[in-house]
Amino acid sequence: MSGLDPFGTRLRRAMDARGPLCVGIDPHASLLAEWGLNDDVAGLERFSRTVVEAVADRVAVLKPQSAFFERFGSRGVAVLEKSVAEAREAGALVVMDAKRGDIGSTMAAYAESFLHRDSPLFSDALTVSPYLGYGSLSPAVETARENGAGLFVLALTSNPEGGEVQHAVRPDGRSVAATVLAHLAAENAGEAPLGSFGAVVGATLGDLSSYDLEINGPLLAPGIGAQGATAADLPAVFGKAVRNVVPNVSRGVLRHGADVVALRDAAERYAEEIRAAVTPA
Numbered sequence: 694m695s696g697l698d699p700f701g702t703r704l705r706r707a708m709d710a711r712g713p714l715c716v717g718i719d720p721h722a723s724l725l726a727e728w729g730l731n732d733d734v735a736g737l738e739r740f741s742r743t744v745v746e747a748v749a750d751r752v753a754v755l756k757p758q759s760a761f762f763e764r765f766g767s768r769g770v771a772v773l774e775k776s777v778a779e780a781r782e783a784g785a786l787v788v789m790d791a792k793r794g795d796i797g798s799t800m801a802a803y804a805e806s807f808l809h810r811d812s813p814l815f816s817d818a819l820t821v822s823p824y825l826g827y828g829s830l831s832p833a834v835e836t837a838r839e840n841g842a843g844l845f846v847l848a849l850t851s852n853p854e855g856g857e858v859q860h861a862v863r864p865d866g867r868s869v870a871a872t873v874l875a876h877l878a879a880e881n882a883g884e885a886p887l888g889s890f891g892a893v894v895g896a897t898l899g900d901l902s903s904y905d906l907e908i909n910g911p912l913l914a915p916g917i918g919a920q921g922a923t924a925a926d927l928p929a930v931f932g933k934a935v936r937n938v939v940p941n942v943s944r945g946v947l948r949h950g951a952d953v954v955a956l957r958d959a960a961e962r963y964a965e966e967i968r969a970a971v972t973p974a
């Protein structure tokens with residue numbers, strides 16, 4: 694046993710206590726420059742530390758984007774490891790945004806890397822891609838269950854190109870995205886207060902009423918801020934499932950750095966807008 698409650702249980706608790714906002718740690722080279730930092734490992738470390746210091750004790754979730762750390766090789770990954778540990782120590786849940794997906798036997802190794810309690814990169818949840826077939830993710834589902842962790846599976850991504858794959862219709866008439874959502878609903882069946890297997894559904898997508906978003910699991914919703922969606926869009930996009938939405942904001946918050954207080958204030962403004970938008974009248 695992991696000793697950790699299931700991810701869905703821990704996430705619901707964190708959302709109730711802190712609100713649902715997820716702040717992304719996306720150290721773009723352009724943001725490092727805006728913050729007056731060098732585009733090197735020291736700059737990366739300073740950036741990531743500052744975000745953790747500003748918000749990890751108050752937001753439910755932090756989502757480091759692995760690519761921005763991998764860019765610096767092993768020393769960048771060491772910064773990522775430290776950031777994950779510090780964020781978790783400060784009480785935030787960490788969703789590792791690495792968007793992994795591979796044939797099952799290799800998927801098992803990715804799962805060991807991010808979802809096994811003994812791994813240096815252990816995170817509370819991992820973003821994964823189902824485009825090698827949902828079943829190829831089984832090792833990640835199993836490892837997550839055994840370790841109190843979770844997954845966020847790409848279903849309806851926020852980018853405009855996503856539709857050509859995700860809206861494609863299978864011979865049985867069901868779209869690829871609807872198939873992914875149905876698998877997740879099955880994974881989460883009977884779990885309370887919330888399952889641990891979430892979907893990624895962009896806040897940018899407008900009316901999604903043709904999709905059943907009631908998967909009894911969390912819906913990670915990127916797209917607010919730099920991609921043009923707003924907190925006020927959430928109820929129309931997600932309908933009743935809005936109560937399970939974890940809205941992600943990365944650049945919309947990060948552009949207010951390098952000052953810790955300014956970052957914190959920006960995150961709190963988004964948190965307040967989200968609270969106002971999703972709280973039932």
Ligand SMILES: O=C(O)c1cc(=O)[nH]c(=O)n1[C@@H]1O[C@H](COP(=O)(O)O)[C@@H](O)[C@H]1O
Nearest residue numbers: 758790820850851893915919920942943944
């Ligand atoms: O899985 C993700 O996090 C993700 C999925 C998706 O459909 N769209 C999307 O933007 N993301 C991530 O969410 C973050 C959005 O960043 P901003 O546009 O700066 O708020 C980036 O880290 C993206 O990689």
